[in-house]
Amino acid sequence: MIHDVIAIIQDYWLLLLIGQYPNGPLGGLANTLILSALSIALAFPVSILLALARLSKWRLLRWPVTALVYITRGVPLLMLILWSYFLVPLWTGADVPSFVTMLTTLVVYQGAFLSEVVRAGIVALGSGQMDAARALGHSSLGAMRFIILPQALYNMIPSIISTFVSTIKDTTLGYVINVPDLTFAASQVNNQLLTQPFQVFFILAVVYYAICWSLTHVANLVERRITRRRAGLSGGAAPVLVSAKIVSEQL
Amino acid sequence: MSTSAAETQPLQTIRLSDVCKSYGDYPVLKNIDAEVARGEVVVICGPSGSGKSTLIRTINRLEEINSGSITLDGQNIHAAMRTRELNALRSRIGFVFQNFNLFPHLSVVENVSISPVRVKGVAANVAHEKALKLLDRVGLADKAQAYPGQLSGGQQQRVAIARALAMEPPVMLFDEPTSALDPEMVGEVLAVMKSLASEGMTMICVTHEMGFARDVADRIWFIDAGQILETAPPEEFFKTPRHPRAQRFLADLRH
Numbered sequence: 001m002i003h004d005v006i007a008i009i010q011d012y013w014l015l016l017l018i019g020q021y022p023n024g025p026l027g028g029l030a031n032t033l034i035l036s037a038l039s040i041a042l043a044f045p046v047s048i049l050l051a052l053a054r055l056s057k058w059r060l061l062r063w064p065v066t067a068l069v070y071i072t073r074g075v076p077l078l079m080l081i082l083w084s085y086f087l088v089p090l091w092t093g094a095d096v097p098s099f100v101t102m103l104t105t106l107v108v109y110q111g112a113f114l115s116e117v118v119r120a121g122i123v124a125l126g127s128g129q130m131d132a133a134r135a136l137g138h139s140s141l142g143a144m145r146f147i148i149l150p151q152a153l154y155n156m157i158p159s160i161i162s163t164f165v166s167t168i169k170d171t172t173l174g175y176v177i178n179v180p181d182l183t184f185a186a187s188q189v190n191n192q193l194l195t196q197p198f199q200v201f202f203i204l205a206v207v208y209y210a211i212c213w214s215l216t217h218v219a220n221l222v223e224r225r226i227t228r229r230r231a232g233l234s235g236g237a238a239p240v241l242v243s244a245k246i247v248s249e250q251l
Numbered sequence: 252m253s254t255s256a257a258e259t260q261p262l263q264t265i266r267l268s269d270v271c272k273s274y275g276d277y278p279v280l281k282n283i284d285a286e287v288a289r290g291e292v293v294v295i296c297g298p299s300g301s302g303k304s305t306l307i308r309t310i311n312r313l314e315e316i317n318s319g320s321i322t323l324d325g326q327n328i329h330a331a332m333r334t335r336e337l338n339a340l341r342s343r344i345g346f347v348f349q350n351f352n353l354f355p356h357l358s359v360v361e362n363v364s365i366s367p368v369r370v371k372g373v374a375a376n377v378a379h380e381k382a383l384k385l386l387d388r389v390g391l392a393d394k395a396q397a398y399p400g401q402l403s404g405g406q407q408q409r410v411a412i413a414r415a416l417a418m419e420p421p422v423m424l425f426d427e428p429t430s431a432l433d434p435e436m437v438g439e440v441l442a443v444m445k446s447l448a449s450e451g452m453t454m455i456c457v458t459h460e461m462g463f464a465r466d467v468a469d470r471i472w473f474i475d476a477g478q479i480l481e482t483a484p485p486e487e488f489f490k491t492p493r494h495p496r497a498q499r500f501l502a503d504l505r506h
Contacts, residue, residue: 131313132352136366136418137342139334146369149357229355230398 004199018202019180027180028205036097036168036211037180039106043167046107047114052144054119067117072112075184078173081105085177102174110167117159121152154226161219165212172208182207194248263309264289264422264453268475270319270475272309279305279480280316281477287422290451294464294485298500303457304349306474310455311338313345323422342370345415345423349430351407353399360395363414368461371418375482385413389443398422405436412443423447425456461504465489473497 011017026034028036053065072080084105088096125148133143153160183204190200220231255336270283283320287293295303308320312328317386321328328340355363363382367373373381386392389409399407410430415423425444429437441463448454448467458464464485471488473481473496480494492498 118362121356128348128350129354130353132346132348132354134338135313135344135346135348136414137338137370138366139338142369147354148367151354154356231400 001199004196005203008189008196008199008203012185014183015189016185016207017090019063019185025180026181027181028185029135031180032168032171032182033211034184035103035106035171035179038103039110039171042103042107043110043114046111046176047118048113050111050148051118052177054115055122059118068108069112069115072109072168073116077105077109077170078176080109081173081177098177101170101177102179106167106170110163110170113166114160114163117156117163120159121156122148124155125152136176145217154223157219157223164219165215167211168215169208264291264324265455267310267320268320268322270306270316270321272305272314279477280309280474283319283477285472285479285482287453287455288422289396289453290380291469292448292454293456293470293472294468295474296459296461296464296500297389297454301475302477303418303474304426307424307455307457308422311341311346313346316431338370342366342418343420343422345418345420347408347411347415347423347425347428349427351399351404351411351431353407353411355399357398358395358475359391359397359399359402363397363417366414367417382413382417385416386410388416389413390439397476403436404432404441408436408440409443412440412447415467416447419504422453423453424503425454425458427459429458429460461489473500475500 015028017028018030020213021027021030024033024222050065050069053061054069056062083104085098085099088094090166129147129151130143133147134140138147171179171181175183175187178184186200186204188195193200265287266435267283267285270280271278272280278427283306285287297303305314305371307314309452310328316329320330323340323344326340332340343409354365357365360379360382363380363385367378367381368375383392383395386395389412391406391409394402394406394410397411402410410427412423412479428444429440432440437460441460443455444454456463456468468485469481469484472479473483473488473492473494475496481488481492483493488497490503
């Protein structure tokens with residue numbers, strides 16, 4: 001079994017890495033990473049804007065965004081992908097590349113999910129911080145930017161990372177609309193070999209696991225560094241730091 | 252120039268006229284009429300639930316009012332205005348909270364300097380220098396680089412006072428600044444407030460520290476059920492309170 005896996009990697013590593021490129025579109029792991037990175041990089045700011053809109057005092061801003069978030073969260077991602085894949089060209093007449101369709105859908109979908117995480121982080125902070133910022137003369141947006149969001153986002157790092165990881169995993173669904181990503185490449189390999197589906201998809205699983213694990217690991221490092229800085233320590237054990245953080249937030 | 256300015260300036264800094272506020276059908280403030288003169292220290296006292304905190308929060312519009320007006324040097328704080336104007340107005344009224352509300356993600360010196368930089372556009376190094384001076388003044392120069400979570404309650408409240416002073420407000424409001432503190436830390440915060448008062452700062456304090464009220468206040472406002480029932484200098488208020496509710500309140504305090 002291990003021999004089969006090694007043999008497959010030796011034969012198909014380039015296809016799995018970059019797809020048909022340069023003879024065809026860029027695909028494989030490279031495309032998966034690009035799609036994931038772009039989705040996360042766009043969904044994150046979108047989610048902050050959506051969260052702020054949902055907390056806005058203007059109904060004109062709050063209601064449509066609330067509706068968007070509820071609808072998006074209530075519909076399976078695959079359904080959204082198929083809708084945008086078939087309906088957008090029909091409505092606009094434009095020929096949208098499947099990569100763009102997939103990216104847009106992922107940004108809207110994960111942006112909606114992430115906005116709830118961000119909103120929860122803001123609400124959980126309590127009104128005291130906003131009161132203090134307003135009393136000092138900060139504008140709403142200024143208070144958000146310098147006082148509220150740095151705390152809310154930091155507190156929500158674990159949930160935010162979970163959403164990032166699920167974004168990466170959701171890029172696999174691009175397969176159904178022929179986005180040439182790693183899953184697509186693996187299934188091409190599987191179609192050629194026909195007899196070794198377990199080995200092929202085992203490689204796929206290991207690669208996705210490695211990507212997601214790395215992201216989680218990096219996020220943990222970042223979180224620990226911020227915690228340590230805020231506790232005013234340059235070193236020391238994590239448990240102590242966690243208790244220090246809890247104390248500061250209770251006050 | 253300064254003399255002519257002093258002549259034209261009205262004596263009162265803050266004037267509350269017929270201020271009413273209610274939460275739904277429940278009235279919290281009823282026809283409040285009061286004045287605070289420049290340099291005056293007013294202590295608001297009264298039983299819990301009487302509307303003290305609500306009253307002080309309306310003065311910098313952290314709470315809205317239903318009717319009446321509150322003016323700072325003649326400018327109506329509750330008038331319809333652009334948020335930019337309101338923010339500028341708020342930055343001229345220092346506010347100290349019961350729970351400190353320091354920004355836990357910023358160091359002590361950043362807590363003090365962030366608002367001058369972000370609100371007033373003061374240069375970062377200038378604001379930093381000034382923050383260090385203010386911290387020195389509240390006795391916390393050595394804690395400048397610490398984070399709020401590492402400080403005691405009394406230290407945090409002194410940082411909160413320095414943070415409010417950094418905006419150079421002509422008026423300071425204190426909303427039960429010592430109520431969340433352990434007893435042995437109350438003194439250090441009151442000492443800072445006393446030194447502010449002695450320098451002529453206009454102050455309104457909601458507090459249960461009757462010793463502070465007696466020593467520092469120019470006038471006491473006794474408030475119950477959303478109404479100011481009695482205003483008097485402290486010696487008069489504590490010796491010969493006129494209103495029966497105030498007499499009962501003071502009698503309860505002595506037990």
